[in-house]
Amino acid sequence: MTQVVRAAAALADKVEGWKRSGMRVGVVPTMGALHDGHLSLLRTARRHCDRVIVTIFVNPLQFDRADDLEKYPRDEARDLALLEAERADVLFAPGVGDVYPDGFSTRVSVAGISEELEGAFRPGHFDGMTTVVTKILGMAQAGWAFFGEKDWQQLQIVRRLVTDLNLPVRVTGCPTVREPDGLALSSRNARLTPEARRIAPALYQVMQQTAQGLRAGRDPVRELDDARSRLIEEGFASLDYLELRHAETLRPLADPADPARLLAAAWLGGVRLIDNIAI
Amino acid sequence: MTQVVRAAAALADKVEGWKRSGMRVGVVPTMGALHDGHLSLLRTARRHCDRVIVTIFVNPLQFDRADDLEKYPRDEARDLALLEAERADVLFAPGVGDVYPDGFSTRVSVAGISEELEGAFRPGHFDGMTTVVTKILGMAQAGWAFFGEKDWQQLQIVRRLVTDLNLPVRVTGCPTVREPDGLALSSRNARLTPEARRIAPALYQVMQQTAQGLRAGRDPVRELDDARSRLIEEGFASLDYLELRHAETLRPLADPADPARLLAAAWLGGVRLIDNIAI
Numbered sequence: 412m413t414q415v416v417r418a419a420a421a422l423a424d425k426v427e428g429w430k431r432s433g434m435r436v437g438v439v440p441t442m443g444a445l446h447d448g449h450l451s452l453l454r455t456a457r458r459h460c461d462r463v464i465v466t467i468f469v470n471p472l473q474f475d476r477a478d479d480l481e482k483y484p485r486d487e488a489r490d491l492a493l494l495e496a497e498r499a500d501v502l503f504a505p506g507v508g509d510v511y512p513d514g515f516s517t518r519v520s521v522a523g524i525s526e527e528l529e530g531a532f533r534p535g536h537f538d539g540m541t542t543v544v545t546k547i548l549g550m551a552q553a554g555w556a557f558f559g560e561k562d563w564q565q566l567q568i569v570r571r572l573v574t575d576l577n578l579p580v581r582v583t584g585c586p587t588v589r590e591p592d593g594l595a596l597s598s599r600n601a602r603l604t605p606e607a608r609r610i611a612p613a614l615y616q617v618m619q620q621t622a623q624g625l626r627a628g629r630d631p632v633r634e635l636d637d638a639r640s641r642l643i644e645e646g647f648a649s650l651d652y653l654e655l656r657h658a659e660t661l662r663p664l665a666d667p668a669d670p671a672r673l674l675a676a677a678w679l680g681g682v683r684l685i686d687n688i689a690i
Numbered sequence: 691m692t693q694v695v696r697a698a699a700a701l702a703d704k705v706e707g708w709k710r711s712g713m714r715v716g717v718v719p720t721m722g723a724l725h726d727g728h729l730s731l732l733r734t735a736r737r738h739c740d741r742v743i744v745t746i747f748v749n750p751l752q753f754d755r756a757d758d759l760e761k762y763p764r765d766e767a768r769d770l771a772l773l774e775a776e777r778a779d780v781l782f783a784p785g786v787g788d789v790y791p792d793g794f795s796t797r798v799s800v801a802g803i804s805e806e807l808e809g810a811f812r813p814g815h816f817d818g819m820t821t822v823v824t825k826i827l828g829m830a831q832a833g834w835a836f837f838g839e840k841d842w843q844q845l846q847i848v849r850r851l852v853t854d855l856n857l858p859v860r861v862t863g864c865p866t867v868r869e870p871d872g873l874a875l876s877s878r879n880a881r882l883t884p885e886a887r888r889i890a891p892a893l894y895q896v897m898q899q900t901a902q903g904l905r906a907g908r909d910p911v912r913e914l915d916d917a918r919s920r921l922i923e924e925g926f927a928s929l930d931y932l933e934l935r936h937a938e939t940l941r942p943l944a945d946p947a948d949p950a951r952l953l954a955a956a957w958l959g960g961v962r963l964i965d966n967i968a969i
Contacts, residue, residue, distance in 0.1 A: 419856060514939075516801045517820075517854035523795045541796075549856030575796035577698060577828030660793075 413494045415502045419550045422464070422503050426552045434461035438553035438580075440544060443467040443504075444484040444598035445493050448588040452557040453497050455585050464501040464551050465494055468510060473539030484598055503551065510546060519545045521568050521575070527661040528674055529564050529685070532651045540565060541572050548573075548580055556580050561587040561595050563672060563687040564661055587686075589615065595686045607680035613645035614677055614686050618653075622673055625690050631655050631664075642677055651676035651683070655690065692773045694781045698829045701743070701782050705831045713740035717832035717859075719823060722746035722783075723763040723877035724772050727867040731836040732776050734864050743830050744773055745782040747789060752818030763877055782830065789825060798824045800847050800854070806940040807953055808843050808964070811930045819844060820851050827852075827859055835859050840866040840874050842951060842966040843940055866965075868894065874965045886959035892924035893956055893965050897932075901952050904969050910934050910943075921956055930955035930962070934969065 416422045429436050437460030439452045449465075456463040467490060474480035487504060494502050518538055524530075525537035548556060556573075558566045566584045573582050588596045593615035594608075603611055621638040625631060639653050656663060658670035671690040676683060695701045708715050716739030718731045728744075735742040746769060753759035766783060773781050797817055803809075804816035827835060835852075837845045845863045852861050867875045872894035873887075882890055900917040904910060918932050935942060937949035950969040955962060 423858070514850075515854050516803065517798065517851055518801065519796065519798050519855070521796050546854075546856050549858065552858055571793075572796055575794050575825075576798070577825050579702070579828065579831055 413491060413499045413502050415491065415504060417503075417505055417509065419505065419509065422501070422550055423552065425501065426462075426464070429462050430552070430554075435555065436460055436462045436464065436551070436553040437555040437557060438464045438466060438547065438551040439499075439557045440466045440468075440547045442469045442483065442598070443487065443490050444601075445490045446588075446596045446598065448559055448561060448596040450493060450497050451588050452559055452585050453494070453499055455583065456555065456557045457498065459583065460553075460555050462500045464503050464553060465499045466503040466547050466551065468505060468543065468547070470510075470539060470543040471507060472511070472542055473536050475533045475536050482602070484601055505550075510543065518542050519572065519576070521571050524564070524568055524571055524661050527564070527656070528652055528654065529676065532676065537565070537568055541568060544569055545572065545576065545578070548578055554580060555583060557583050557585055559587065560584050560687070561597065562685070563674060567659055567661060570659075593619075595684075597684065599682055599684070602682045604680050607646075607682065610646040611679055611684060613642065614647070614675060614679075614684055615688075617641050617645070618673055618675060618686060618688050621653075622688050622690055625655065625671075625673070642675075646679070648678045648680070651678070653677070658689070692770060692778045692781050694770065694783060696782075696784055696788065698784065698788065701780070701829055702831065704780065705741075705743075708741050709831070709833075714834065715739055715741045715743065715830070715832040716834040716836060717743045717745060717826065717830040718778075718836045719745045719747075719826045721748045721762065721877070722766065722769050723880075724769045725867075725875045725877065727838055727840060727875040729772060729776050730867050731838055731864050732773070732778055734862065735834065735836045736777065738862070739832075739834055741779045743780040743782050743832060744778045745784075745826050745830065747784060747822065747826070749789075749818060749822040750786060751790070751821055752815050754812045754815050761881070763880055784829075789822070797821050798851065798855070800850050803843070803847055803850055803940050806843070806935070807931055807933065808955065811955065816844070816847055820847060823848055824851065824855065824857070827857055833859060834862060836862050836864055838866065839863050839966070840876065841964070842953060846938055846940060849938075872898075874963075876963065878961055878963070881961045883959050886925075886961065889925040890958055890963060892921065893926070893954060893958075893963055894967075896920050896924070897952055897954060897965060897967050900932075901967050901969055904934065904950075904952070921954075925958070927957040927959070930957070932956070937968070 437456035441449050519541045520538045530537050592612040594612045617638050624634045653675040658672040674687040676685045716735035720728050798820045799817045871891040873891045896917050903913045932954040937951040953966040955964045
């Protein structure tokens with residue numbers, strides 16, 4: 412049975428007990444609206460750990476747009492049923508007032524990597540994310556934490572944060588889960604109209620073709636320009652970015668021998684989709 | 691015997707072993723140049739905990755002036771001898787490159803309280819302090835941490851930080867230790883000339899008189915103005931501040947019933963002295 416916990420103190424007691432009996436504790440931080448991508452994180456966590464906490468907290472601090480926060484899907488009963496089926500031990504779902512009580516004043520920020528790509532288009536997003544992730548890791552006191560590669564930049568920032576602040580947790584990234592047609596699972600996909608949903612897989616398809624061209628040694632500037640044009644032709648309204656970057660620092664690729672990642676954010680029918688793949 | 695540890699990983703192993711055997715672990719973060727104020731923190735820690743780590747790290751991030759960083763006294767052999775005599779279990783003394791390796795990018799900042807008093811006169815000081823304290827607490831993984839009331843504002847900021855980031859540590863503040871003439875112990879006192887050293891105790895004396903006046907209900911504006919004039923008459927070169935503040939938020943005292951603290955920073959012979967007392 413998945414136990415629902417709302418108070419940080421109750422979670423701390425539970426985790427302390429588990430750790431005292433030598434158990435490995437893992438945490439999967441989410442914003443709810445769970446889909447198979449989240450559940451794959453949970454399954455990976457279950458393989459590594461004796462006890463798994465899934466957290467659900469729609470963090471107002473990391474939404475740059477009020478309408479996006481308001482429209483973000485929430486259905487705790489449905490989420491809980493999914494967690495029960497996958498045998499999560501705890502659903503930790505604190506309220507906003509518990510996470511940010513009166514007087515809350517602290518921010519955790521990661522310079523450099525947070526300012527690239529998503530950071531340039533969603534001001535404050537990553538500072539909100541790093542602050543709440545630090546808090547969730549503090550509350551959960553788990554030795555293992557699981558994040559999806561779907562949010563690649565977030566994953567790299569969390570790794571940087573955990574290293575920089577010496578947080579006693581091992582961060583594991585888990586591969587993006589996709590629909591059969593290649594669309595990366597995302598809670599925001601539910602907002603796509605049928606017409607937009609039909610177009611959406613083109614993002615991954617074009618990225619795959621571009622990745623093949625890049626791996627074959629073709630000129631990145633031209634490949635990326637072509638890819639951007641193709642996405643607009645396919646029906647995307649606009650692109651925030653489609654870029655080839657250093658896979659860890661997210662900076663422009665200085666040396667072709669460095670690990671590289673192709674990352675994109677594109678608008679389709681009022682919904683912002685992101686995706687990324689290895690080169 | 692006090693064991694000297696330089697690597698965070700070695701410290702983590704040691705602490706994990708202690709905690710597994712059910713021991714209480716305490717940490718006393720310092721910048722070295724240990725005096726009886728630091729040793730009183732250590733003694734308090736020993737009363738609360740089974741094992742005590744004293745950290746020595748002169749944190750470049752929290753010095754707003756390069757000359758202050760350069761002149762900050764360092765004598766690890768002498769510090770170690772004092773820690774041996776007081777039976778500290780570990781002296782954790784990492785190098786600057788271990789604490790801030792290449793690529794380090796994270797900052798922890800506490801808004802509001804960090805901008806008052808010291809924050810206004812030492813730009814960036816508290817962001818550097820909160821960042822390194824978060825790191826030291828992460829490295830030490832101690833359940834108890836001990837800070838001196840001498841740095842009252844720092845203590846309040848650390849309390850805020852620990853609450854806000856849900857860090858699993860109890861923060862204990864320890865009373866200021868003073869010379870027989872009332873001068874608060876400080877590593878910077880060593881820089882006072884004999885003439886300045888003779889004048890220095892006037893800071894505490896004037897603050898005590900002012901506190902008596904305030905407790906007796908006299909007008910704060912007038913009492914504080916008188917105190918400032920008296921300090922200049924006594925031979926202080928200038929005051930950065932002498933203020934009555936809310937004891938926890940450090941904001942100007944809105945309600946006379948709120949907990950209050952009198953805090954001062956004053957220059958004497960090129961040395962900056964700080965002190966504070968309860969009202």
